Amino acid sequence: MERLNIALIHLAVRHADPEHNRAELIHFNRQAAEAGARIIVNTELAVSGYSFRSPKGVAAVAEPVDGPSVQAMSEIAEAAGCYIVLGYPELDPCTGICYNSAAVLGPDGKLVLNYRKVTAEARWACPGSHVQENSFETPWGTAAVLICSDTYYGLIPRRAALSGAELLLVSANWPGGSIDPTELWRARARENGCALVACNRTGKDLTMECHDAVSCAYGSDGSVIAEHSSPDSEVFHVELPLLDGRLISSRSERLAARVPERYRSIYLDMRYATDMTKWHGLPEPAPVQVHCLHELSSEPGDVSVLDSLLHDREKVAGLVVVLPMLRVADCEEATDLLLDAARRYGAVFCAGLEDMDGVTELVCCRPNGSVHRRSPERDDFLLIDLDHLRISLLSAEESHHPEAVTALAKEGCDLALVPATGFDEAERAVLGSRSIEQVAIAACGRDVSFICLPPVDHYRWEEATGEGVDGASMLIDVEKLRRKRFFDRIDAELLLRDGNVAARRKGAL
Incomplete structure (x- = not known):
């Protein structure tokens, strides 16, 4: 059976040390590319570490989308002809706003998209738009990028599936403890009929122990393809099965069972x-x-x-x-x-x-x-x-x-x-x-x-x-x-449309 090689850079990120982290990222992404990875996923905020307490704190290590870290990954992606997803703290030079972002570089080294986390950190990050583009085409099918707790709420991954995603790529900084993210990621794969691959991290952040964090992959039926952890930086390779060169997905069948007219109340504030x-x-x-x-x-x-x-x-x-x-x-x-x-x-x-x-x-x-x-x-x-x-x-x-x-x-x-x-x-x-x-x-x-x-x-x-x-x-x-709290940064218009949005878009071209 054909298989798609995806590498997960399970990195021991050093907090607030972008120079060190960038050197490590270059080393491990090159290693993954040389080992044949067609898609490489890096952890959330791989350039900087996670636990910042203020906009000033993160601004010192943030960089624009055309900064040195994205540029370094661009060169590796172009040299190897692969896709790279990089988690980094983004600084918008026009506004001074900081985002928790993931840049996607294509096989030609060009920026495919720059996704900003919707469920952003309240202390320092501006939330990304809930209607931003986060999916992109690959030779194996449509992939979509999500960042860590974006997968906590079911409607955010569902929007990606409705946009055509057959593969969810998750950049994460999520140690075990209060909730096991692998349980959620497995659920998101199953309920959307999409394969899901999540790159977590290891090491110690400023306030979090991440040695037990798990990087993983699940099939579109929620079956376990791989679950790995390591106390040290390591490259995990996972192989997703392909059929006639395409990702195996039950997304269309799952979404066909939706009845959007029953869901109208989701748009209520x-x-x-x-x-x-x-x-x-x-x-x-x-x-x-x-x-x-x-x-x-x-x-x-x-x-x-x-x-x-x-x-x-x-x-x-x-x-x-x-x-x-x-x-x-x-x-x-x-x-x-x-x-x-x-x-x-x-x-x-x-x-x-x-x-x-x-x-x-x-x-x-x-x-x-x-x-x-x-x-x-x-x-x-x-x-x-x-x-x-x-x-x-x-x-x-x-x-x-x-x-x-x-x-x-x-x-x-x-x-x-x-x-x-x-x-x-x-x-x-x-x-x-x-x-x-x-x-x-x-x-x-x-x-x-x-x-x-x-x-x-x-x-x-x-x-x-x-x-x-x-x-x-x-x-x-x-x-x-009765004490309900809702996450309402959702794309209600897309979620309440009938039919396969991606199919309609392609049909209009």
């Missing part, structure tokens, strides 16, 4: 929605117990195992039970069984039902006798107000789209329930990362389940898991879910 309860007229919040019940019986709606859970029923304001996607002979009969269980236990029961013809619907049965249904293929999102929280029902496919969960969050959804048959590791990463969009996630498969709460600050989401007999269970503080 929520800066004044400090109290989501009042803003949307939501049910008064109170703690709610959420429990995932695995398919332990061939009979749909057999919930006898819940008896052991109900002894502490009085301690909480409500109980929501999530079941997996159930294969049933008759959806109406299965719904009646779930409704009977809801009345008997005084709990809300939610499940997915798939009939013998493969037609699926998502149902929610309540103790008061009401039944809510939706077909993911035909119906818009459904917002269901229970006694103390607002929920919605999503299919596993819908949950792969950050636009969907962001829209629900802005419409006041507290909890999205995802019945499914099961989840592999990459899918679990995708659904867990959906909580970053400010909605709790309860996902239930036939023998595995997990409940994830939106993360606090830059930490990983809180998660309860269940396997085999024991389903995931969590007492959720709904009041905390």
Whole structure:
């Protein structure tokens, strides 16, 4: 099988020492090019190091896009006929503004593009435009550049995929600790159907230990191609499989499943929605117990195992039970069984039902006798107000789209329930990362389940898991879910367009 050689310069960057770092970059980029790399990716702020506390501090080591570091990489790219991505602190000589940037040099040594980090460092960097160009054509397909925490929010990588990217190149300075970036990067590859390659760093920055930082590569299905770390500077080569000389991608199929008309709410500016309860007229919040019940019986709606859970029923304001996607002979009969269980236990029961013809619907049965249904293929999102929280029902496919969960969050959804048959590791990463969009996630498969709460600050989401007999269970503080903070530097116009933007652009040429 043909393969594309990509080199990751896993550098021990010395803080605020551009002369030393530039010499190291020249050495290792030449080494990578001589070893046959067709694309070379360098770490975030490879020229300067990361931890600056003020614009004055970084200005002393920043340089313009035509400065010595970019020029040095240009010469190597031209000599070797390869692409080089260089992370550096950019100083705009016209304005004095500093950016966290990544320059892309082409095989002719010319600047292909200069990308500025959107989720920029608040202490010193000006954010890059959320509509700037970050994708470029290569002989193997379209690639796009992102910088470190640009991958934290799902809508920024999604914009790159919508612009045609089949390969995401990430320049990063992200040690392990509060959140493992490899989990996020794997999720971003899977949910966009794009291969992802991330170049991290090693060594010690001014305030961060980076010896455990991982450089990595993931296939378009989220499969692990490579994960490497080193205490010292090292060049890691990863090989991406090609088919007829092109990158293997499922981007088109993934994006074809989008339903942009359901995502309109993502453009809303929520800066004044400090109290989501009042803003949307939501049910008064109170703690709610959420429990995932695995398919332990061939009979749909057999919930006898819940008896052991109900002894502490009085301690909480409500109980929501999530079941997996159930294969049933008759959806109406299965719904009646779930409704009977809801009345008997005084709990809300939610499940997915798939009939013998493969037609699926998502149902929610309540103790008061009401039944809510939706077909993911035909119906818009459904917002269901229970006694103390607002929920919605999503299919596993819908949950792969950050636009969907962001829209629900802005419409006041507290909890999205995802019945499914099961989840592999990459899918679990995708659904867990959906909580970053400010909605709790309860996902239930036939023998595995997990409940994830939106993360606090830059930490990983809180998660309860269940396997085999024991389903995931969590007492959720709904009041905390109402304190939503949105990242709104997004390209809403692109995200809400229908169809493949890149295909339309090419068709117009």
